[in-house]
Amino acid sequence: MKEAMDRILRREAYSSRAPLSIIAAIVIGLLAVYGLLEAMLRVLRQPPWLLDPPVAARWIADLPHGVSSTLLGVIGAVVVLLGLVALANALLPGRRARHVIPDPRVAVVVDDEVIASALARRARTVAGVTREQVMVVVSRAAVQVNIRPTSGIRLAEEAIRAAVQAEVDAMVLDPRPAVRVQVGQSGVIGV
Amino acid sequence: MNGTPRGLNRFLLALIGVVLVAAGGLLIALATVPAVGRWWRDWAHPAVDSLTALAQRTRVAGGGSWVWIVVAVVMVLVALGMVGWIAGQGKGRSGTLSSHAGGEDAMDDDGGAPGTVVLGSAVAEQALKSALLERGDLLGVSVASYDMRGRAGIKVRVLPRQGVAPHEVAAAVSALVNALDGLLGVQIPVLVSIGQGARARFTKVERVR
Numbered sequence: 001m002k003e004a005m006d007r008i009l010r011r012e013a014y015s016s017r018a019p020l021s022i023i024a025a026i027v028i029g030l031l032a033v034y035g036l037l038e039a040m041l042r043v044l045r046q047p048p049w050l051l052d053p054p055v056a057a058r059w060i061a062d063l064p065h066g067v068s069s070t071l072l073g074v075i076g077a078v079v080v081l082l083g084l085v086a087l088a089n090a091l092l093p094g095r096r097a098r099h100v101i102p103d104p105r106v107a108v109v110v111d112d113e114v115i116a117s118a119l120a121r122r123a124r125t126v127a128g129v130t131r132e133q134v135m136v137v138v139s140r141a142a143v144q145v146n147i148r149p150t151s152g153i154r155l156a157e158e159a160i161r162a163a164v165q166a167e168v169d170a171m172v173l174d175p176r177p178a179v180r181v182q183v184g185q186s187g188v189i190g191v
Numbered sequence: 192m193n194g195t196p197r198g199l200n201r202f203l204l205a206l207i208g209v210v211l212v213a214a215g216g217l218l219i220a221l222a223t224v225p226a227v228g229r230w231w232r233d234w235a236h237p238a239v240d241s242l243t244a245l246a247q248r249t250r251v252a253g254g255g256s257w258v259w260i261v262v263a264v265v266m267v268l269v270a271l272g273m274v275g276w277i278a279g280q281g282k283g284r285s286g287t288l289s290s291h292a293g294g295e296d297a298m299d300d301d302g303g304a305p306g307t308v309v310l311g312s313a314v315a316e317q318a319l320k321s322a323l324l325e326r327g328d329l330l331g332v333s334v335a336s337y338d339m340r341g342r343a344g345i346k347v348r349v350l351p352r353q354g355v356a357p358h359e360v361a362a363a364v365s366a367l368v369n370a371l372d373g374l375l376g377v378q379i380p381v382l383v384s385i386g387q388g389a390r391a392r393f394t395k396v397e398r399v400r
Contacts, residue, residue: 004339004380008192012382017200018280024207029273036266042259053262054243061235064221064228076218083211090205101361106347106368106381110357113387121354171358 005107012109015094024086095140099173112138115171119143119164123181126163127155133188143168143177151187192337192346192382194283203276285338286312288345289377312336315345315371315379322367323347328355330390344380350388357385 038053048055059066099115101108120136123145127134137144145164149155161181168179220227246256288310293303316334323332331350336343351360364383372378 001378001380004342004344008339008344008380008382011192011197012384014197016195016197016280017204018195020204021200022277022280024204025273025276028207029270029277032266032269032273036263036270039259039263039266042256043263054239054246057239057242061232061239063218063231063235064225069222073219073222076215076220076222079211079215079218081215083208083213083215085208086204086211087208090201090208101358103361103365103383105372106361106365106383108357108361108365108383108385110361111384111386114351114355114357114385117353117387118356167356171356 009100009107009109012107013096013098013100015096017089017094020086020089097139099138099140099171099175099177102172102174110171110173115143115173118171119145119167122167123147123160123164126160128153129155129188138177141175141177143179145179145181146184147181148184148186148188151189153187155183157181157183192283192339192344193281194279194338195281196279199276199279283337283339285336285343288312288315288336288343288375288379310375310377312343312345315375318371318374319345319347319364319367323349323364326363328352329360331388339380342380344382346382346384348384348386350386350390353387360385 034050035053038048038051041048042053064072097112098109099112101110116136116138119138120131120134123136124131124134127147127149129147129150133148133150135146137146143164145160147155147160160183161179164181165179168177217227217231221231242258246258249256249258290307290309292307293305312335316336320332320334323329329349329351331348333348334345335348336345338344347364349360349364351357361383364381368381
């Protein structure tokens, strides 16, 4: 039970790389089917459909000739770029923007968006401002609360900080983020 | 939670990435450095010639060369491999929560009666889903059960309204799961994933203004 939960939480913390894998598999699969078609046409001694494989191989062997070097360079750059995208997907950790809430019975993961909107609501009710005046950014180790005050009304920065901190403490997030509150220098009018 | 082959995904993507970077790098070098072009033709021309010669030599009666049959078989294998790779993504949904075979030991709870009791996933899925959908602060709930290395696990994805405290949702689901444990008589690993769906972004924050 315990190790099953730990394994689930470990897997939920990282991206599975499924979307790019599916795209890559579809592209390679289609290329293979096309190659199969041309190979079968050769076996059956039929004329090629789009490209005769030996002609194509000879064209590739001749390469700097027959194509403008600019075009060849651009194609090469695009291919390198695609390769780097695939490599980055394979090698970067791909950590998801999520936190874990410890619970004795179930494994709980929360998307950072949800945490941010809960904290924004708390900050908004304490500060007495509208939705649009509060922006909360939640990252792995930090919560940044940006509030723009209503023009002419001073905000109790410490009270807001304490309220948001209390809410973060109540969530018992893992990893535990530090709270920073930033009250904007300019006020908002017409709210 | 699901059985997506993550290691395989990363390995194959790395392989594809290395091949593409190498091929693209060669193309750029061919376009810019004349010496590389000479080296490439010196290497590629004999290779293509020997391949063509092989295809000529291995011609079978009434058809092309068997080299092309080999190529066709390899292409079929590659295509099948790719289909298998796609099929592995997100697999692992299961229909059984637990199964208990009786008739082995007369001292068991079942008194040694022969037969098997199978709990379907729909029991837990529908119980959790209907209980959670009664809550007003949740916009969406989906419950699915997966097969994790031979044992069942349940994934509960809840999409609360904007501003709902996630730990309260988590505590509520935890209490429900505890109740479900009592109902089923078996403990099943449960993952609660709290997220924000597209609908939460466009609906009103408070239900009562």
